[in-house]
Amino acid sequence: MRNHAEELRALQDTLYFIGGKWRLPVINAICNGHRRFREIERSIPGITTRMLSKELKEMEMNNLVTRTVYADTPVLVEYAPTAYCRSFGTIIQEMIRWGRQHRKTILKGRADKP
Amino acid sequence: MRNHAEELRALQDTLYFIGGKWRLPVINAICNGHRRFREIERSIPGITTRMLSKELKEMEMNNLVTRTVYADTPVLVEYAPTAYCRSFGTIIQEMIRWGRQHRKTILKGRADKP
Numbered sequence: 561m562r563n564h565a566e567e568l569r570a571l572q573d574t575l576y577f578i579g580g581k582w583r584l585p586v587i588n589a590i591c592n593g594h595r596r597f598r599e600i601e602r603s604i605p606g607i608t609t610r611m612l613s614k615e616l617k618e619m620e621m622n623n624l625v626t627r628t629v630y631a632d633t634p635v636l637v638e639y640a641p642t643a644y645c646r647s648f649g650t651i652i653q654e655m656i657r658w659g660r661q662h663r664k665t666i667l668k669g670r671a672d673k674p
Numbered sequence: 675m676r677n678h679a680e681e682l683r684a685l686q687d688t689l690y691f692i693g694g695k696w697r698l699p700v701i702n703a704i705c706n707g708h709r710r711f712r713e714i715e716r717s718i719p720g721i722t723t724r725m726l727s728k729e730l731k732e733m734e735m736n737n738l739v740t741r742t743v744y745a746d747t748p749v750l751v752e753y754a755p756t757a758y759c760r761s762f763g764t765i766i767q768e769m770i771r772w773g774r775q776h777r778k779t780i781l782k783g784r785a786d787k788p
Contacts, residue, residue, distance in 0.1 A: 564706060564717060568699060570773030571766060575695055577776065584689060585682060592678060603678060644779075651772060652685060654765045659684030661761070662691065 574651075577622075582607055584655070586615050587641070587648050590625055595638045619645075688765075691736075696721055698769070700729050701755070701762050704739055709752045733759075 578584055585604050594600045601612050616639060619625045624645045630636040692698055699718050708714045715726050730753060733739045738759045744750040 564703075567770050568702065568718065570770045570777065571699060571702060572695070573773035573776055574769040575698060577773075581686070581689055585685060588682065588685060589678075604682065647772065647775070651765065651768045654768055655688040656681050656684045658761065658765060659687035659691075662687055663684065665758075 578648075582611055582615050583619075584648065584652055586612065586619065587624065587645055588652050590639055590641045591646055591649065591652075595640065597637060597639070600639065692762075696725055696729050697733075698762065698766055700726065700733065701738065701759055702766050704753055704755045705760055705763065705766075709754065711751060711753070714753065 582604070585607070586600065589600045589603045592603075594603050597612070597616070600616075601607060601609060604612070616625065616627070620627050622644075623642055625639045625641060628638045628640065630638070696718070699721070700714065703714045703717045706717075708717050711726070711730070714730075715721060715723060718726070730739065730741070734741050736758075737756055739753045739755060742752045742754065744752070
């Protein structure tokens with residue numbers, strides 16, 4: 561028998577960890593090869609500098625990204641995904657798949673109406 | 675080449691649709707066979723009557739559940755998942771898997787510390 565309480569706890573742990581609308585888009589951007597702050601920022605329309613900064617700090621604390629500072633002029637900062645960050649790959653891919661299907665359904669629904 | 679903007683849009687559509695911390699737990703409860711309001715409520719610790727009521731209304735409007743009223747005494751109301759509701763199955767399963775793994779990692783991390 562499935563243990564509903566244990567499943568629910570695992571699901572809620574994940575939802576809590578993902579928390580908010582920016583975490584997964586930022587993880588996706590970094591896993592897709594965006595490395596610098598401005599690069600990541602530009603790749604996610606609507607995110608503010610403040611929100612991205614907050615996300616990246618939390619993600620560094622949670623071992624989702626590593627932050628490397630190159631003592632260049634000007635100083636170069638690069639973010640890289642950890643294995644932990646990449647562990648969201650399947651969830652993100654499933655969400656992309658769902659979102660595409662949802663868009664098709666919505667557009668079809670509109671087309672079906674007289 | 676992957677279209678980052680299109681992927682991001684699909685991901686954000688899904689995140690928007692899932693919106694908030696209760697939608698997926700409620701979907702999961704209904705897909706797991708909970709049918710009556712009090713059943714669903716009891717299966718999700720922490721959810722308030724008000725929040726569940728709001729979720730179910732929105733889910734009915736969004737074609738995620740059907741609501742059937744049986745003219746009994748007292749009136750019996752049952753919620754059932756639509757195919758659309760079940761389309762979240764893979765995302766939910768992946769999130770449960772991730773949450774379990776995360777818990778193991780956290781517990782292991784604690785055990786490793788002196």
